[in-house]
Amino acid sequence: MNVLTAPIKSDTWTKATWEEFIQATENPDYDKAKFYYYQNQLRIEMSPIGNDHAHDHSTILGGIHLYLATHDLNVAIKDNCSYRKADKQEAQPDISCYVGNNADVIPSGTSIISLDEFPPPDLVIEIANTSLADDQGKKRLLYEELGVKEYWIVNVKDFTVTAFRVHGQGSYRIHISQVLEGLQLSLFEEALKMGRETSHTQAAKWLLSQFS
Known part of the structure; x- marks a missing residue:
């Protein structure tokens, strides 16, 4: 999956380059999300608090x-x-x-x-x-x-x-x-x-x- 063109599943570690991670953090669709990056994977937490x-x-x-x-x-x-x-x-x-x-x-x-x-x-x-x-x-x-x-x-x-x-x-x-x-x-x-x-x-x- 290309994380730049497809929706990113929340609460899941998804393989991504650092550049893809940065672009995801700048995506307005995720402006209320929490972000993590570790071992070439990104994680977005968007579930209702x-x-x-x-x-x-x-x-x-x-x-x-x-x-x-x-x-x-x-x-x-x-x-x-x-x-x-x-x-x-x-x-x-x-x-x-x-x-x-x-x-x-x-x-x-x-x-x-x-x-x-x-x-x-x-x-x-x-x-x-x-x-x-x-x-x-x-x-x-x-x-x-x-x-x-x-x-x-x-x-x-x-x-x-x-x-x-x-x-x-x-x-x-x-x-x-x-x-x-x-x-x-x-x-x-x-x-x-x-x-x-x-x-x-x-x-x-x-x-x-x-x-x-």
Whole structure:
């Protein structure tokens, strides 16, 4: 299939050259899509995000802000930011963070962050609904190769946060964040459940009581 003339199936890795990938990202038909490129394949995610994905995205993002407000950490948070290593890889995680000395490394006015010029984010987070299998598989390999330090997968179906510490292009499970020092991920799992059963307000109040 020629990806430049035929519709691209969403949520599927499709063989493509880098030039075809770039042209797909510039196609107005996909202006609301998320893009990934890895091992000479592109992936476009266009499936409806839906209430659960949007709700849990807000819970995690708000929870990180609350944690930072109660801890002495210098962090820059990016929401749906694109990271590109020219001719090789691209990723657009739901949430990403630069921490410590890296927090101020990306200048204002930057659009797509070039990983040929800047370091990768220290933390990337994918909010997984229909994309869960891929978030656990190929995207995990992609983020290992990009050199992020930590990767979280938030499963909206069962309120779990599966986190990995990345080291030497490999990764291993963790339950306490090493990038957001000391953050117990089980607290976010409880907040996800609470946010669905009650409201973001109650989940935020509970998290704040745990962090303070």
